[in-house]
Amino acid sequence: xxVSTRQLRAFRLAAQHHNFARAAEVLxxxxxxxxxxxxxxxxxxxxxxxxxxxxxVELTPHGKELLAVIQRNLAELDAAIxxxxxxxxxxxxxxxxxxTPLVAANILPPAMREFRKLRPxxxxxxxxxxxxxxxxMVEDGKLDLSxxxxxxxxxIRRESFFRFSLMIARAAKDGTQxxxxxxxxxxxxxxxxxxxxxxxxxxxxxxxxxxxGVKPQIKSVVxxxxxxxxLVEAEEGIAIIPSFGMPACRNRKVVVSPLINPVVRFxxxxxxxxxxxxxxxxxxxxxxxxxxxxxxxxxxxVL
Numbered sequence: 001x002x003v004s005t006r007q008l009r010a011f012r013l014a015a016q017h018h019n020f021a022r023a024a025e026v027l028x029x030x031x032x033x034x035x036x037x038x039x040x041x042x043x044x045x046x047x048x049x050x051x052x053x054x055x056x057v058e059l060t061p062h063g064k065e066l067l068a069v070i071q072r073n074l075a076e077l078d079a080a081i082x083x084x085x086x087x088x089x090x091x092x093x094x095x096x097x098x099x100t101p102l103v104a105a106n107i108l109p110p111a112m113r114e115f116r117k118l119r120p121x122x123x124x125x126x127x128x129x130x131x132x133x134x135x136x137m138v139e140d141g142k143l144d145l146s147x148x149x150x151x152x153x154x155x156i157r158r159e160s161f162f163r164f165s166l167m168i169a170r171a172a173k174d175g176t177q178x179x180x181x182x183x184x185x186x187x188x189x190x191x192x193x194x195x196x197x198x199x200x201x202x203x204x205x206x207x208x209x210x211x212x213g214v215k216p217q218i219k220s221v222v223x224x225x226x227x228x229x230x231l232v233e234a235e236e237g238i239a240i241i242p243s244f245g246m247p248a249c250r251n252r253k254v255v256v257s258p259l260i261n262p263v264v265r266f267x268x269x270x271x272x273x274x275x276x277x278x279x280x281x282x283x284x285x286x287x288x289x290x291x292x293x294x295x296x297x298x299x300x301x302v303l
Contacts, residue, residue, distance in 0.1 A: 005077070008074060011037075012074065013027065014057060014072055016295075018058065025265075029206070038050070050063060050182070060102065070223075093122045095124050096143045096145070097285075098143045099126075099147040100128065100134075101130075104128035107244065107293070108126055118288070131200070135150065139156065141273055141275065145282060145286070146271050147270055149201060156171040156272070156273065156274055159270055161269055161286070163266070164266060164297075165242075165243050166243070167206065167241055167245075168231065168256065168257050168258075169245070170255055171233055171235040181259075184212045184214050184262070188214045188215060190215065190216045190237070190238055191219045191236075192237055193219060195221070195222060219237045225245050243256075
């Protein structure tokens with residue numbers, strides 16, 4: 001019996017998200033493409049893996065048994081590949097990586113710690129800065145890679161790294177429970193804390209507010225997402241934030257809920273100097289980081 005790791009990873013993601021469309025987004029394929037992978041795997045193993053409804057997919061008893069085996073073996077496979085691929089050179093390998101302050105403070109450090117267990121010989125130098133500074137550092141060759149929401153630029157290689165969505169952040173008052181979802185129309189007249197118009201996701205927010213005809217009351221305009229979240233905690237208003245801001249909210253008395261009707265998703269990019277050959281460990285780390293974020297985002301339900 002021949003099965004591919006792509007089929008197994010597609011199965012694992014579908015099981016984690018209980019939804020083919022969300023799992024497909026993580027793999028950057030269409031839902032129909034993911035469905036084909038699952039059907040091929042079911043044909044190979046000889047039994048049904050999921051019970052499907054129009055809104056959700058659930059593992060069959062056989063599917064649950066297979067998932068436990070696959071999770072263990074894929075983890076062992078990833079670790080083995082990382083170990084076998086280590087450089088025989090004794091010198092310390094390094095990778096310079098830049099991103100915005102919130103991501104640098106809340107997402108990258110724990111990911112770097114986990115990656116160090118696989119590749120203790122690779123030193124990752126992390127730089128936090130605003131988007132224009134990161135672009136300049138990549139153009140000047142001071143950074144191997146940078147993560148953020150970037151526009152296409154002639155001298156920079158850009159690729160989609162992950163997809164996030166917009167959410168609502170509210171102060172967690174005593175007895176307040178996180179709303180399951182919030183609609184754009186429900187924001188009409190709400191007191192809103194916004195980011196300055198130069199932020200790409202704020203531009204996306206402003207576009208959809210105008211498109212839906214929703215008119216919140218803008219109380220404050222700040223420059224940092226961390227400041228925005230802190231003001232929400234202080235009950236100065238609510239904020240529309242990207243879902244990658246959720247880790248920062250966990251450290252404050254703030255609750256978040258997905259923003260729907262419509263759900264607005266956007267690409268988080270990876271950029272590097274065009275024409276510059278990156279060190280081999282760059283591909284290894286970025287592949288690891290994509291998997292790490294996919295696991296975190298799936299558990300948090302922020303895809």
